[in-house]
Amino acid sequence: MYRKEAPRTADRSLPRKSLVMKVDPMEISQVPEPRLPAGYLFRFYERGDAENWAHLMTLVREFEEESAGLAFFRKNYMPEEEELRRRLGFVVSPEGEPVATSMAWWFEEEGRRYGRLHWVCTHPDHQGKGLGRAIVAWGMRRTAELEPGLAVYLDTQTWSHKAIGLYLRLGFHPLRGSHPALRHVNEYDAARDILSDVLPPETFRLFLDRSAD
Numbered sequence: 126m127y128r129k130e131a132p133r134t135a136d137r138s139l140p141r142k143s144l145v146m147k148v149d150p151m152e153i154s155q156v157p158e159p160r161l162p163a164g165y166l167f168r169f170y171e172r173g174d175a176e177n178w179a180h181l182m183t184l185v186r187e188f189e190e191e192s193a194g195l196a197f198f199r200k201n202y203m204p205e206e207e208e209l210r211r212r213l214g215f216v217v218s219p220e221g222e223p224v225a226t227s228m229a230w231w232f233e234e235e236g237r238r239y240g241r242l243h244w245v246c247t248h249p250d251h252q253g254k255g256l257g258r259a260i261v262a263w264g265m266r267r268t269a270e271l272e273p274g275l276a277v278y279l280d281t282q283t284w285s286h287k288a289i290g291l292y293l294r295l296g297f298h299p300l301r302g303s304h305p306a307l308r309h310v311n312e313y314d315a316a317r318d319i320l321s322d323v324l325p326p327e328t329f330r331l332f333l334d335r336s337a338d
Contacts, residue, residue: 135186135284142283142316145300149276152296153269159262162254164219167263170209175199177223185246212271214263216256224248225256227264231272240268240277257291265295283319290328298337
């Protein structure tokens, strides 16, 4: 039995098992327009946001050091800076600080193109305000605008069980099998067994009901 409380960052008390999720275009069209609390606003990537992105990702322990996150961003995304300007979104606090982010990205495999929701996170001090739901919905809708007619995939893991609940409620389906679009290991059975202990019962039922091949 694993502990059930939802941590503010990645829950590394759990075994880490990968999970691929997918949402179809028609389901994205049913996602309401994201709304933010008073004083918060959306904006796209601007020059200098590499540091803001690395800072957020380090706060939620995607990287151990900001320098590692910054190096990763510069290597993998700065060559696509023009794409960043229309695909990387931030929620900005009333004080002007970027406090949540997601990427409306894409992936190509064997000549086919896929939508990809990527690098979702919310500053731990700003969680519980609906920012996570807003930035995920923003990323889903933005990916659908830029990649019309394509399903949107994401890869996550059991450490992010709180986020998995959010993805389920916004229409994502856990996939039982692997998918070439992400070139990513999908450990559905092992992830399901771990999540059965840490997701609230109604959320775990939704996980089972929404699981797809």
